[in-house]
Amino acid sequence: MKIYRANIIYAPTPDKLEIIPHGYIAVRSSGIIQGIYKEKPEQTDWRQVVDFGDKLLIPAFNDLHVHAPQYRNMGLALDLELLPWLNTYTFPEEAKYANPEYAQKMYRRFVHELWMQGTMRSAVFGTMHSESTRILADLFVQAGMGSYVGLVGMNRNSPDNLQNTTEYVLEGLEMLRNHLDKHGNNGLVKPIITPRFIPSCTPEMLKALGDYAAKTGLPVQSHLSENRSEIAWVAELEPESTCYGDAYNRYGLFGQTPTLMAHCCYTDGEELELMKRNGVYVVHCPMSNSNLSSGIAPIRKFLEQGIKVTLGTDISAGHNLSMLRAMQYAIQVSKLRYAESRGATRFLSLSEVLYLATKAGGEFFGKVGSFEQGYEFDALVIDDTYLNAFDYTLEQRLERYIYLGDDRDIKRRFCRGVELTEPVW
């Protein structure tokens, strides 16, 4: 048992922050939280207590949509909309991952930066290459971080050197699953079924992946209703589907197992109902949706409808791997919706975005993202001294950290109870 003492802040529900000044968290050797206390629990020896002084202790971040092989393009190439952006910038970069040495070099940097930014769990797109994707998974294992790692399925409407086959993807998934069953750090790193998006996958591949999901229970991630041109294209490609979401649904890739759908900028009507009925998660990617001129997703409507919403950076369409930025943009674009609707749509609050960045996304990994009893202890120790020069409350300190902080402020990182030191490869 370890006991940590700090200014504890977390969001057990979207509507309210839980704040415990100089509180205590007891963590079992299994990494599970035993309890959280305002005063030092009785029968605790002071020698057991790790005291972080006046620092903040918050749940670590969970990034539910991020493209590892686009790391080189982060902060670049943001002058096009989705479909030309894919062809011009993204596919050529991803094709380089046919070379496992390139993958090793770049993925090391990517995983290192996720660590740096305090993102302890992620749902990640690799590329269509089986070996490179296994390398990515192994790096997460080495770093001690949690991740769902996706071997991307794509066999149409992309460059010849960036298409695989249904057989290749099924075989690769099966290999990855067996590999991570043994070497996945006790389930911290797992595979996820990852059709790129409807335009990249033939019906045959989609059906096979849906069948594989049904057989294995593995979760699914993909893209949905990001951009108007993309939606129109999907309608052409899948004339029998009633909406974009229905196209996934018809292949068993829409909530039949836990499913993440990134973007959903234009999800409404039947698609929205289907997501709700099937318990499909929205991954809100406000940075990306601004950078690629996709639009603003109707997050308030999703929340009001009881749809599960999580948050993602979506690099390199998102320009920054920090979940702090994702939180800022989530609030800000919701305010632009609020302005546009003349106040009819309430914007997101600070506690809501902290909830999205921690507990809402953490749910996909189990009991993760909160400091309640029974949760896995994923946490960040934040030293905001330079931001805290005046008389701020703890809530204000959190707000200033979210709006003004960066990787410099994160002093210690924990994933499932284990402190993660800087990955050195």
Add this chain to the structure above:
Amino acid sequence: MKIYRANIIYAPTPDKLEIIPHGYIAVRSSGIIQGIYKEKPEQTDWRQVVDFGDKLLIPAFNDLHVHAPQYRNMGLALDLELLPWLNTYTFPEEAKYANPEYAQKMYRRFVHELWMQGTMRSAVFGTMHSESTRILADLFVQAGMGSYVGLVGMNRNSPDNLQNTTEYVLEGLEMLRNHLDKHGNNGLVKPIITPRFIPSCTPEMLKALGDYAAKTGLPVQSHLSENRSEIAWVAELEPESTCYGDAYNRYGLFGQTPTLMAHCCYTDGEELELMKRNGVYVVHCPMSNSNLSSGIAPIRKFLEQGIKVTLGTDISAGHNLSMLRAMQYAIQVSKLRYAESRGATRFLSLSEVLYLATKAGGEFFGKVGSFEQGYEFDALVIDDTYLNAFDYTLEQRLERYIYLGDDRDIKRRFCRGVELTEPVW
């Protein structure tokens, strides 16, 4: 004469970056740029050359709208729209500046952070307090940075302890003008006439400030058409004016001398024509306009109409004092307009926002913000080593710095030819 060698990047026009790999800039002892060269100028002794190696050399940033006394609230209190935000959070903080000791303490931090973020010139709102505003001006002088410093006029619709009188403001302005004539670091720091906005100033104060502008030629700064409720309020307060801008114009505060108007989210029709006719500058504050749910200013339309557009952080409605962020948001909100208009409104490019953040705003201070011959040498040396691990072009390095960089990357800062070391008070 000094000669600097580095990878030089600047934006002499909005449509194109000028990039000189390992180029040279010769700067006279007056701080004026003698010339810019691809090769070492003949007859130059190598001993004259200061070589920044592979670093980037770019023009320093100019922030054309920023509220110094709101520094404490930066990154905070962003859950309201403009008018309740002013009353709830901003006015109580500004009232504290009645105490010159408080002003001294806080303004030191503010000016220090402007330095840190590489903003060498600014147009700044102080408070309604004469002495505190003089203190702010003196700090800019001590730091060696350029600034237009505004004693704020406000004598209605604000708390009793935050109203001054026309006489007080005129006298304070005159004192500040005389003081800075002598002690303004050769014109680097100057006063600017600053009615807060129409709702805060009686017609009598507005008229007196307009007369003072005409008499002295001093420039003017204020707020315009930021938010729908504010615009409706101005229409009530100034029933004889045909638009918000016309209210300023009737008092001689709308381009009769050089004039900065922040926001202009809803400027159109007659107001737009008037700004164009009078050469009034728009200060685009996209961070602020998102954070206070104000809306998105029609910057592309302004540019197409030949209206002068500059950029501001507008803290603390803007949450960050970095002009990098202002540039990012300027592009991103223009992309959301692009999405909304289904592609009819072209979004801002990288060279356009660099131009806005450097030369467009620099014009307000003279020949500032470019590396052309005859310009004052305001510059930043950027070490982007950690962002430049792969094979990026110089343009890509600039783009990555704008999207991913921060104060850590700025290694040296120059204002009017003088290298500015960290202000230590």
